[in-house]
Amino acid sequence: MARGSTRPTSRDVARAAGVSQAAVSLVLGDKWRGRVSAATAERVRQAAHDLGYRPNLAARNLRLGHTRTVLLVVPALTTEFFAGVYTGAARVAAAHGFGVVLYPSPEGIGPARDPFASAQAALDGVIASSMAADALTAIRGDQLPLVMLDSDPDGSLGAATVNLDIADGARQLADHLLALGHRRFLHLAADIASWTFEVRARELAARIGTVAGTGVRTARAPITIDDARAAAEAALAAPGPRPTAVICDDDKLAAGAYKAARRLGLRIPDDLSVTGLDDLALATALDPELTTIRLDAELFGERGMLALLAVLEGREPDGGDIPVELVVRGSTAAPRS
Amino acid sequence: MARGSTRPTSRDVARAAGVSQAAVSLVLGDKWRGRVSAATAERVRQAAHDLGYRPNLAARNLRLGHTRTVLLVVPALTTEFFAGVYTGAARVAAAHGFGVVLYPSPEGIGPARDPFASAQAALDGVIASSMAADALTAIRGDQLPLVMLDSDPDGSLGAATVNLDIADGARQLADHLLALGHRRFLHLAADIASWTFEVRARELAARIGTVAGTGVRTARAPITIDDARAAAEAALAAPGPRPTAVICDDDKLAAGAYKAARRLGLRIPDDLSVTGLDDLALATALDPELTTIRLDAELFGERGMLALLAVLEGREPDGGDIPVELVVRGSTAAPRS
DNA sequence: CGCCGGACGTTATACGTAACACTTCGCGGT
DNA sequence: ACCGCGAAGTGTTACGTATAACGTCCGGCG
Numbered sequence: 001m002a003r004g005s006t007r008p009t010s011r012d013v014a015r016a017a018g019v020s021q022a023a024v025s026l027v028l029g030d031k032w033r034g035r036v037s038a039a040t041a042e043r044v045r046q047a048a049h050d051l052g053y054r055p056n057l058a059a060r061n062l063r064l065g066h067t068r069t070v071l072l073v074v075p076a077l078t079t080e081f082f083a084g085v086y087t088g089a090a091r092v093a094a095a096h097g098f099g100v101v102l103y104p105s106p107e108g109i110g111p112a113r114d115p116f117a118s119a120q121a122a123l124d125g126v127i128a129s130s131m132a133a134d135a136l137t138a139i140r141g142d143q144l145p146l147v148m149l150d151s152d153p154d155g156s157l158g159a160a161t162v163n164l165d166i167a168d169g170a171r172q173l174a175d176h177l178l179a180l181g182h183r184r185f186l187h188l189a190a191d192i193a194s195w196t197f198e199v200r201a202r203e204l205a206a207r208i209g210t211v212a213g214t215g216v217r218t219a220r221a222p223i224t225i226d227d228a229r230a231a232a233e234a235a236l237a238a239p240g241p242r243p244t245a246v247i248c249d250d251d252k253l254a255a256g257a258y259k260a261a262r263r264l265g266l267r268i269p270d271d272l273s274v275t276g277l278d279d280l281a282l283a284t285a286l287d288p289e290l291t292t293i294r295l296d297a298e299l300f301g302e303r304g305m306l307a308l309l310a311v312l313e314g315r316e317p318d319g320g321d322i323p324v325e326l327v328v329r330g331s332t333a334a335p336r337s
Numbered sequence: 338m339a340r341g342s343t344r345p346t347s348r349d350v351a352r353a354a355g356v357s358q359a360a361v362s363l364v365l366g367d368k369w370r371g372r373v374s375a376a377t378a379e380r381v382r383q384a385a386h387d388l389g390y391r392p393n394l395a396a397r398n399l400r401l402g403h404t405r406t407v408l409l410v411v412p413a414l415t416t417e418f419f420a421g422v423y424t425g426a427a428r429v430a431a432a433h434g435f436g437v438v439l440y441p442s443p444e445g446i447g448p449a450r451d452p453f454a455s456a457q458a459a460l461d462g463v464i465a466s467s468m469a470a471d472a473l474t475a476i477r478g479d480q481l482p483l484v485m486l487d488s489d490p491d492g493s494l495g496a497a498t499v500n501l502d503i504a505d506g507a508r509q510l511a512d513h514l515l516a517l518g519h520r521r522f523l524h525l526a527a528d529i530a531s532w533t534f535e536v537r538a539r540e541l542a543a544r545i546g547t548v549a550g551t552g553v554r555t556a557r558a559p560i561t562i563d564d565a566r567a568a569a570e571a572a573l574a575a576p577g578p579r580p581t582a583v584i585c586d587d588d589k590l591a592a593g594a595y596k597a598a599r600r601l602g603l604r605i606p607d608d609l610s611v612t613g614l615d616d617l618a619l620a621t622a623l624d625p626e627l628t629t630i631r632l633d634a635e636l637f638g639e640r641g642m643l644a645l646l647a648v649l650e651g652r653e654p655d656g657g658d659i660p661v662e663l664v665v666r667g668s669t670a671a672p673r674s
Numbered sequence: 675c676g677c678c679g680g681a682c683g684t685t686a687t688a689c690g691t692a693a694c695a696c697t698t699c700g701c702g703g704t
Numbered sequence: 705a706c707c708g709c710g711a712a713g714t715g716t717t718a719c720g721t722a723t724a725a726c727g728t729c730c731g732g733c734g
Contacts (some may be wrong), residue, residue: 010690021691021692022716023713025691031692032712034711034712040713055691056691058396058689059399059692060691061398062393062395062399062718062719063691063718063719064691102438224618225618225621225622226621252618258624259622281561282619282622284562285562285589285592285595285619287595346720347721356684357683357684357685358721363683368722393719393720395721396721397720399690399691400722
């Protein structure tokens with residue numbers, strides 16, 4: 001911004017066009033109908049173009065008191081999922097003249113001390129994933145309008161929420177596996193403190209618990225393929241009857257489970273069924289292709305942005321969870337009895 | 338930003354603490370040594386805290402004439418690669434008191450009309466991937482300091498560049514495959530107009546051309562697993578002697594090649610060797626694990642940010658391409674003669 | 675005693691923009 | 705002849721911050 005020779009201001013344009021700065025503002029702001037002659041307006045536009053004038057956004061934001069920019073806080077960029085969320089949010093935002101700025105809580109920089117100091121952009125509002133929990137306290141510090149993605153609606157935050165119907169997904173998945181005849185499960189859980197995964201675990205346990213003779217083991221791993229591999233390998237090799245199905249909290253965890261199975265000499269799906277969550281590109285790259293729960297990331301982003309726009313305009317955001325869909329592929333089958 | 342009851346300003350804090358607005362600015366800006374007593378400073382800090390005061394970034398940016406914020410323009414967020422670039426850039430930026438804002442050219446919104454209108458943040462500079470080509474003209478429109486990632490250093494842009502040593506990677510890869518005895522190749526190329534891929538193709542062809550009796554077929558596909566699968570399947574089923582090795586411009590393309598091989602009944606690596614580029618998590622999720630060229634995305638981001646800081650301070654950015662590394666795994670072997 | 679300089683502030687100003695309030699002028703109606 | 709009114713602008717102000725320039729008090733030194 002601080003250029004060698006400072007950039008032209010609206011006053012420079014005014015001088016060049018032989019009008020006042022106010023007239024420039026009128027013309028460039030497209031509010032000149034009936035206030036400035038068409039000829040003058042054209043002269044102003046020409047001068048602005050010749051000088052390469054670009055308005056100073058800091059000044060405009062200050063004057064206007066808003067920025068038409070919102071912040072999207074995501075846990076990290078290591079998955080396509082939040083890429084989809086961003087795409088959806090940005091699409092809706094663009095249609096309403098808003099911009100979206102991303103704040104991925106950066107790994108290895110430690111907990112985000114202050115997202116707003118880092119994203120120096122002045123903001124009108126915030127959309128935050130509940131998985132970026134370390135940034136939440138800082139967010140609450142500001143009194144910005146806030147929409148939470150996948151968070152406890154009854155939580156203490158008192159913010160608007162947009163949720164995926166994770167519970168329904170867990171039910172569909174449990175029913176699928178139970179119908180195939182599975183009774184012993186390994187839940188390979190994401191090592192993230194998040195409402196999403198808590199709800200999922202609870203619902204899974206509840207649904208599976210309705211059938212007699214079932215049991216669920218739980219292993220926990222960070223969402224990387226190698227951590228998941230190690231956790232799954234240890235859990236599957238543990239004493240006692242081996243689980244016949246591994247339910248993973250993420251497609252990447254499932255990829256880890258595949259590797260563990262290979263190392264233990266277990267074939268999928270004959271010896272072991274595996275399921276994921278997300279339906280990333282990875283899901284169809286695996287062999288056999290992964291049975292997983294498809295989450296519509298873009299729709300998630302769109303709904304998040306729409307909710308924030310509603311809050312900004314003082315309206316009540318539309319409720320209703322976003323439906324999810326079980327996609328059955330080759331990684332699940334009846335257990336060998 | 339436009340809140341119901343407007344947020345407190347530094348003047349409100351001043352009133353509450355019984356001092357002038359200037360004193361508040363001094364204290365909160367940590368420039369009060371020898372100008373304000375420790376007791377008064379403490380009183381100001383207390384008042385600021387009680388009122389929940391947060392400085393107005395727009396006003397500060399306007400006053401200061403800079404924002405300590407830079408923009409990172411990436412082609413899309415669909416790969417972990419640019420997640421790594423962001424992480425590296427953000428780490429360096431944070432160490433220098435800068436923030437990084439991401440501008441992924443959003444898919445489905447069409448070519449970015451004006452990244453700076455969208456990212457309303459006022460900016461000090463820009464780092465752009467050459468793969469986000471559609472945004473480039475808009476970028477040149479502004480006279481912001483610019484660093485290009487992986488772009489032709491002699492190109493007409495006249496901007497600073499930071500490059501991966503893609504050419505060396507191509508040489509390492511060609512030597513590896515030639516040494517194994519491969520002579521007929523399929524180059525599964527990324528369908529993106531980018532200097533990176535052009536250099537790679539040229540270098541690959543040059544290196545392989547040094548050996549007699551070699552031949553390279555080229556197929557082109559967008560970087561999605563299914564597009565790559567279709568392109569690879571068609572190319573491998575084409576008449577004439579079948580290539581024994583597939584060189585992919587991206588790990589995702591390689592995943593598509595795996596699927597094509599499965600459908601054609603070809604085993605990897607016995608019937609077909611496959612190589613990738615990037616070394617994403619996907620590479621080790623595949624079976625067999627993928628031989629690929631590892632790109633250090635984080636270092637790439639760090640170097641990009643350092644170069645931009647140099648430009649901002651009027652220094653010459655450090656040159657030197659970033660080395661890349663061939664990682665040999667199970668997907669390459671000598672062809673069955 | 676006179677005067678200097680540090681400690682402790684304050685006053686005033688500028689950053690670039692948008693918008694309110696105001697002026698000037700020509701012209702049509704009565 | 706006079707009023708009213710719309711067109712075509714201009715003058716001025718405010719947004720909230722950081723900082724340069726300016727005061728004032730007081731202890732101490734020559």
